Amino acid sequence: MSSSFEIFPTTGTVYLVGAGPGDPELLTLKARRLLGEADAIVHDYLVAPEILALARPDAERFFVGKKGGGFCCPQTQIDETLVRLAREGKTVVRLKGGDPFVFGRGGEEAEALADAAIPFEIVPGVTAALAAAAYAGIPLTHRAHSSAVVFLTGHEDPNKPDAAIRWEDYGRLGATLCIYMGMKNLETITRRLQVGGLASDTPAAVIQSATTGGHRQLLAPVGEIAQRSEHAGFGAPAIVVIGEVAALADKLAWFDAARPAGITA
Numbered sequence: 001m002s003s004s005f006e007i008f009p010t011t012g013t014v015y016l017v018g019a020g021p022g023d024p025e026l027l028t029l030k031a032r033r034l035l036g037e038a039d040a041i042v043h044d045y046l047v048a049p050e051i052l053a054l055a056r057p058d059a060e061r062f063f064v065g066k067k068g069g070g071f072c073c074p075q076t077q078i079d080e081t082l083v084r085l086a087r088e089g090k091t092v093v094r095l096k097g098g099d100p101f102v103f104g105r106g107g108e109e110a111e112a113l114a115d116a117a118i119p120f121e122i123v124p125g126v127t128a129a130l131a132a133a134a135y136a137g138i139p140l141t142h143r144a145h146s147s148a149v150v151f152l153t154g155h156e157d158p159n160k161p162d163a164a165i166r167w168e169d170y171g172r173l174g175a176t177l178c179i180y181m182g183m184k185n186l187e188t189i190t191r192r193l194q195v196g197g198l199a200s201d202t203p204a205a206v207i208q209s210a211t212t213g214g215h216r217q218l219l220a221p222v223g224e225i226a227q228r229s230e231h232a233g234f235g236a237p238a239i240v241v242i243g244e245v246a247a248l249a250d251k252l253a254w255f256d257a258a259r260p261a262g263i264t265a
């Protein structure tokens with residue numbers, strides 16, 4: 001006779017886990033523990049192979065990658081996969097680059113889980129802007145230079161008449177601006193910031209593949225950063241940091257991308 005447990009498995013929990021920006025050592029201890037426990041891992045492209053290697057060898061894996069804003073799987077399909085796996089009684093880790101609640105659609109996935117009455121937890125991760133700035137030697141706040149930080153997405157078409165981000169307004173904030181997914185539209189974004197009042201000689205930095213072996217960075221005045229980074233072949237994934245603090249990278253850059261990184265245990 002089969003037990004009712006087999007017929008109606010207890011609903012599993014879904015953990016929306018931030019995997020950090022790339023360097024596996026920036027993973028939280030909690031993320032590492034959950035990876036070792038999960039029956040199923042659902043991940044996207046920004047997650048490093050060294051991190052995925054921490055999963056149980058017998059864990060089911062689902063790649064639902066999105067690259068450069070393009071889709072591999074519609075969001076509804078990802079939501080359905082999470083709900084289905086949890087209903088099968090599995091412990092699920094939904095692993096996302098950086099932090100799940102910063103431009104990671106973690107909010108939408110958590111809503112889908114809440115709507116389906118699936119238990120879930122959120123495990124924060126080191127978001128790309130914090131990691132890129134730290135590894136580039138840019139303090140996002142500094143008593144002499146900046147008292148506020150803004151995270152923005154540059155993915156949205158800045159020429160859309162109903163665009164949510166009014167870039168001109170951010171040109172007058174005096175805050176450090178951190179732009180995710182901004183490379184494609186960088187020319188328009190930086191022009192609109194200057195139209196809004198941002199001085200064209202304001203320091204800016206582009207940091208690509210921050211914290212990884214492919215880490216590279218470029219400093220230039222905001223009036224030149226789009227053109228110079230394009231000429232130098234910069235592209236996604238990259239964070240653009242704009243503000244006086246960016247100039248400190250000249251003095252504080254410390255990271256050597258050639259240095260081996262990774263968890264050895």
Ligand code: SAH
Nearest residue numbers: 098099104127128180181209210237238239
């Ligand atoms: N949830 C993620 C962001 C996902 S959006 C987080 O919290 O970091 C994807 C964008 O994040 C990329 O286009 C890029 O702008 C940024 N990004 C992610 N990893 C990065 C890295 N290692 N270096 C620079 N930018 C990165």
